Amino acid sequence: MNKIALITGASKGIGKALTEKMLNENFFVIGTSRSGKFEKIEHKNFYPLKLDLSSTESIENMHKEIFRNFKHIDFLINNAGIGPDLDTYIPEKESFNLTFDVNVTGTVFFTEPLIELINENGIILNVSSKMGSLNVCELTDSVAYRMSKSALNMYTKILTNRLKNKIRVASIHPGWVKTTIIESNLKNGRLTPKQSAENIFEFITNEFDSGTFWNSENGTELLW
Ligand SMILES: NC(=O)c1ccc[n+]([C@@H]2O[C@H](COP(=O)([O-])OP(=O)(O)OC[C@H]3O[C@@H](n4cnc5c(N)ncnc54)[C@H](OP(=O)(O)O)[C@@H]3O)[C@@H](O)[C@H]2O)c1
Incomplete structure (x- = not known):
């Protein structure tokens, strides 16, 4: 039977590349995006879902x-994340709150009820x-x-x-990746999303110690 992976933020960047990798490796993938639409991911083992982590209703x-x-x-791969204040220096309330709504609050309250399913x-x-x-x-x-x-x-x-x-848990740094999380990454990033996804896949499909913070770009443990 196929193993089932739930990947948030599967519509582009690292999440999309990881989705494609896992589908190729015979996983069944439940992928999410805010629109519920996924360009060029057509696979019998792909189950698309709509999720906006900044919305309690959407999470429910x-x-x-x-x-x-x-x-x-x-x-469960909590990949979706945003960085509207990347490369800025003074915090601004609206983008600060949105960042926490998606990267922290939404991710936590999305994860909690799912734990019993894992x-x-x-x-x-x-x-x-790493940041x-x-x-x-x-x-x-x-x-x-x-x-x-x-x-x-x-x-x-x-x-x-x-x-x-019971369940192993880890944080991963996916490397500096050419995605549109910030426009400059497309030029400055060191890895393609595909390369990053390969590294992440290798980490999650091998024995790792629960509680690891892993830098998948260079294959070393990071300090918290
Ligand atoms: N790129 C890098 O160099 C780098 C480095 C370190 C860590 N990371 C982390 O890697 C993860 C993926 O980043 P990426 O670079 O691949 O970014 P990306 O290309 O911008 O992709 C972000 C994904 O998150 C989804 N998303 C955005 N807002 C959302 C919301 N409110 N609710 C649910 N999903 C939402 C997006 O889907 P829709 O817009 O379609 O909804 C998209 O699929 C993030 O957690 C990021 O912090 C990236």
């Missing part, structure tokens, strides 16, 4: 749909960023984005403790 609708149609999930030996992967590491931060840009990823990392730690010996 998504839960209903998932519980109606699925008895279990093997991999098989023993399943995994939860939070797509975080959220408290240990390696020497810069002053992207206040909301960095803080949101630090908060997400704390959620990884808490889930690791709560789900010990």
